[in-house]
Amino acid sequence: MSAPTMPEKVAGIVPEKFEKFGLRHYLICLKGVVLRECLRFLHQRERFISSLVRPLIWLFIFAAGFRQVLGVSIIPPYKTYVLYEVYITPGLCGMILLFSGMQSSLSMVYDREMGNMRTLLVSPFPRWFLLVSKMLAGVSVSIAQVYAFLIVAWFWGVKAPPIGYLMVLPALFLSGMMLCALGMLLSSMIKQLENFAGIMNFVIFPGYFASPALYPLWRIQEASPLLYKICLANPFTYAVELIRFAFYGQINWLSLGVVAGCTLLFLAAAIIAYDPSRGMMTRKQDTGGNA
Amino acid sequence: MAALDVAGVSHSYGPKRALNDVSFSIAPATFTVLLGLNGAGKTTLFSLISHLYDTRRGSIRIFGHDVSRASGEALRRVGIVFQARTLDLDLSVHQNLSYHAALHGIGGREARQRIAALLATVDMRGRQHDKARSLSGGQMRRIEIARALLHRPSLLLLDEATVGLDIQSRAGILATIRKLVETEGIGVLWATHLIDEVEDGDHVVVLRQGELVAKGKVTDVVKASGAGSIRDAFSRLSRIEAAGIAEISP
Numbered sequence: 001m002s003a004p005t006m007p008e009k010v011a012g013i014v015p016e017k018f019e020k021f022g023l024r025h026y027l028i029c030l031k032g033v034v035l036r037e038c039l040r041f042l043h044q045r046e047r048f049i050s051s052l053v054r055p056l057i058w059l060f061i062f063a064a065g066f067r068q069v070l071g072v073s074i075i076p077p078y079k080t081y082v083l084y085e086v087y088i089t090p091g092l093c094g095m096i097l098l099f100s101g102m103q104s105s106l107s108m109v110y111d112r113e114m115g116n117m118r119t120l121l122v123s124p125f126p127r128w129f130l131l132v133s134k135m136l137a138g139v140s141v142s143i144a145q146v147y148a149f150l151i152v153a154w155f156w157g158v159k160a161p162p163i164g165y166l167m168v169l170p171a172l173f174l175s176g177m178m179l180c181a182l183g184m185l186l187s188s189m190i191k192q193l194e195n196f197a198g199i200m201n202f203v204i205f206p207g208y209f210a211s212p213a214l215y216p217l218w219r220i221q222e223a224s225p226l227l228y229k230i231c232l233a234n235p236f237t238y239a240v241e242l243i244r245f246a247f248y249g250q251i252n253w254l255s256l257g258v259v260a261g262c263t264l265l266f267l268a269a270a271i272i273a274y275d276p277s278r279g280m281m282t283r284k285q286d287t288g289g290n291a
Numbered sequence: 292m293a294a295l296d297v298a299g300v301s302h303s304y305g306p307k308r309a310l311n312d313v314s315f316s317i318a319p320a321t322f323t324v325l326l327g328l329n330g331a332g333k334t335t336l337f338s339l340i341s342h343l344y345d346t347r348r349g350s351i352r353i354f355g356h357d358v359s360r361a362s363g364e365a366l367r368r369v370g371i372v373f374q375a376r377t378l379d380l381d382l383s384v385h386q387n388l389s390y391h392a393a394l395h396g397i398g399g400r401e402a403r404q405r406i407a408a409l410l411a412t413v414d415m416r417g418r419q420h421d422k423a424r425s426l427s428g429g430q431m432r433r434i435e436i437a438r439a440l441l442h443r444p445s446l447l448l449l450d451e452a453t454v455g456l457d458i459q460s461r462a463g464i465l466a467t468i469r470k471l472v473e474t475e476g477i478g479v480l481w482a483t484h485l486i487d488e489v490e491d492g493d494h495v496v497v498l499r500q501g502e503l504v505a506k507g508k509v510t511d512v513v514k515a516s517g518a519g520s521i522r523d524a525f526s527r528l529s530r531i532e533a534a535g536i537a538e539i540s541p
Contacts, residue, residue, distance in 0.1 A: 029395075029396055032392070033390075035393075118371075130394075
């Protein structure tokens with residue numbers, strides 16, 4: 001600071017009497033957290049491009065190559081034979097949500113290491129509200145990525161019923177919440193950014209491949225009954241099916257129940273994990289200071 | 292009512308004790324220096340006061356509000372400048388400050404007005420659209436101070452706020468904070484290991500390896516420790532073999 005220049009009376013610093021937080025204040029906080037996540041996303045163009053390129057490679061290259069090999073019989077919600085590209089599109093939407101959810105947990109680990117997370121955690125709003133806001137922010141960004149992907153897929157000739165693009169929104173939202181909550185829970189367990197590679201190997205890839213994202217469950221059952229059971233125990237399976245049915249204006253109630261239940265479970269666990277009196281945060285050595 | 296009341300606080304990381312039965316209080320509108328060498332427990336104490344960690348033994352009250360039981364009310368009254376840089380480097384100065392305002396339920400025109408006023412206060416007027424990444428260390432600190440003041444706290448905590456800055460920046464930041472105590476009546480807890488940041492009129496709290504070894508007015512601490520200056524007193528109090536607590540009444 002070149003000179004300690006101070007106005008005679010500093011405007012706007014007089015300690016004030018605080019009114020109780022109302023709905024308006026909560027909405028301001030939520031908007032602020034969502035806006036920050038969106039701005040960060042916009043500033044990181046590489047993140048946006050890579051999030052779009054990944055599913056497009058699967059759609060353009062993988063699906064084209066495997067179309068002839070992996071036949072898909074008529075299974076609900078489809079009423080006719082569908083192209084393999086059409087079949088994997090809901091799975092690719094799930095893939096975007098999965099990677100984005102994990103990426104948001106990565107950003108939380110980064111924020112915690114760099115100290116940015118503290119600015120969030122020392123806010124006077126309840127910790128659960130801050131974490132839910134952070135999740136909503138992550139889901140908003142994820143959904144924007146999914147729709148960007150769907151637009152490109154539409155031009156590629158992979159089209160869902162027009163109403164499906166609207167009907168899928170709640171399914172994307174709920175699935176995104178589940179995956180963000182899982183990411184948040186994982187972020188509370190990761191001590192250092194370097195440990196995140198483990199998440200890639202132990203959560204993202206197994207979660208994605210042990211699901212009906214790329215091939216129907218009946219095919220998996222034929223190939224390996226054990227893998228089939230693993231798929232049934234995988235929450236991501238239900239997220240993909242929820243999205244798939246929603247594209248055709250249908251609700252898969254089992255998937256809805258599992259995804260909603262897992263969302264609540266992961267969220268509750270994440271809130272406990274980030275609660276300084278009960279969670280894992282308090283057991284960790286502070287990385288940003290002395291002692 | 293004390294701006295900050297720390298009573299019998301202990302904290303451990305597993306078997307390692309970081310703070311042991313620390314008690315002191317800070318009156319409103321006073322400048323208190325929390326002195327301690329690296330590893331003395333300053334950052335742990337800050338993490339407890341700001342509720343990043345839960346206070347498991349003892350209690351911490353900010354203007355009467357228990358940090359553990361009424362963390363929201365307590366945190367509304369405190370502004371914090373952490374030792375580590377906490378600005379989002381990808382965002383502009385204004386975006387960083389707006390984000391913090393939102394985290395305190397302040398939005399719209401009110402947030403913009405406060406940001407403009409505070410940027411003038413910390414001598415950063417006209418820099419609101421600069422990316423945080425483009426600022427120098429001293430400028431980042433000034434923005435962090437403006438951010439800590441956005442919600443008009445009555446108590447300001449600064450953890451090693453001048454570490455890594457040049458002499459001029461250090462002096463400027465220190466002068467700005469001291470002026471806030473004088474003109475706005477804000478209580479300040481300034482953690483540092485740099486003894487030249489302490490002035491005779493200040494209050495000090497000295498930590499050594501998690502133990503409180505002295506507290507009170509600088510002149511009283513110097514006198515009680517039998518030293519000729521606060522520098523000598525701090526050297527004596529910080530020695531490993533030093534024993535006993537220099538209890539000084541403010």
